[in-house]
Amino acid sequence: MMTKRYTTLFFVCFFLFGALSAKKQNTMLVDSLSMERNENFISVKFLLHLDAVKVKSNRALLVTPRIISDSDTVDLVSFGLYGRARHLYYMRNGGEMMTGKDELSYRKKDKPDTLVYEQVIPFESWMDSAKFVLLSKSCGCCGSVLDSVIDSVYTYLAPVEPFMPEMVYIKPTAEAVKSRSISGRAYIDFPVNKTNIDLMYRNNRAELAKIDATIEPIVHDADITVKSLSMKGFASPEASYKHNTRLARERTKSLVDYVKLLHDFLGVQIQTDYEPEDWAGLREFVENSTLENRDAILKIIDGTQSYDAKERSIKTKYPRDYKYLYENCYPALRHSDYEIDYVVKSYSDVEEIKRVMYESPQKLSLDELYLVSHEFEVGSDEYNETFEIAVRIYPNDEVANLNAANIALTKRDLSAAERYLAKAGDSKEVIYARAAHAFLSADYEKAEKLAKEAIKAGVVKESQQILHEIERLNRKVDEFKKCTITINR
16 A cells, blocks of 8 residues: 655756866766655656766766755765776775765776666755755865866756646536525513513514514515515413413414514415424423433423423422523523525526625525636636535535535645535545545545546546556655665666
8 A cells, every 4th residue: 555645746858067177078968857756755866978978097076966945955875987096096995985885986997878866865845946956076186176066057946736636526406496495583572461562571672673684685685586474483381271372373473463564575475373382492491401300300291291281290399490490491482483485586697696696695506606616717716715605505415515525625625625525425426526535635545446436436537547646656656665875876
């Protein structure tokens, strides 16, 4: 299994280097320079043609490749060409050449016409903007430097973008009718046994304003047609069930009448309902409480007694718990739930869609958002934002989540992509997106498995690209394994 990931490639084809002499016949030809990087190492390779280089008997030529930037420098292993007398001198003195035992050294008569240079070194961040330099020295007796050339030849090593899987988006299905709904809950207080709304009573003004704030933008929007308004009133369990039935029914009617005074609902279907006592809400509160007799009270609520008998049992058997419920739970059980169903017009003009997208994006369908995305350059901020808006409006939609995951992957935001993919379903496009996610996470074994699954499912071209890249990287890893810090001879 491959564990390393290559992220940067540098490549230069050809250049000439004058070796300590202005004479054309004494030159080194350097070509095919390449530097390839994984996360931890850089491999440096080039060819050096030495057939025209001349070295006198008592001289030595030392060449040192160097990687250099404005902030740092590293020397690679040097190679030396030695005249007959200079070579004998070093051999008689232990066999280590000018830069030590790792130096690639040649006696003049044994030098190759072409030298293949290859070395692997640890990667450091500053190397991404470095230059490649060849330094050379002509040395005489006892290592004295007779001549030198510094920065004779160099090239800027610019990073190349790493491989990025091609994302596969899904076009959402167009909605024949853009049906929408919005709902809310208000807590309208009524004096004991009263059913008329009093704006000045307790917090009624604020609660009524909350309802109006929900309804007003919808009924006055020219792009929206209201189809129905539903309201359901609830009461708390104190008093008799029969009495609470009347209160819930008449209080709901009062609220509907109030709303109808504020807005014109001509042609709108208005539905009313009521629930005399909100026992479901009471049960939820008790279940999540720390009441001393929590389990016993839940047993009463779930029992077969009448509602009046249940309320009476809790009140008489557990008076302290009942008092707590009366003060802290019962007020919240007196509420009015409302829902508005409406239809939004369809948009086809992209400029109008753009306007709506920034003003009221909730009015757009996924198909309309997808349509406008093609007006932006792929990968641009506007393009990405379109799909991000889509998933915010439709957070549980599988298509919206897949497309948002693709955007996150292009940004290499792997954690966000993972969250979206968890809600994207299991379509062939999602299988492929998970393969891309695994690849970018450097889990190549998983990426390979998923890419093959995606091919079987029908996403062929893009999946094969991932497999080819994995194969290429595997070859590079094998090459790195063969390299040592010593230059190939």
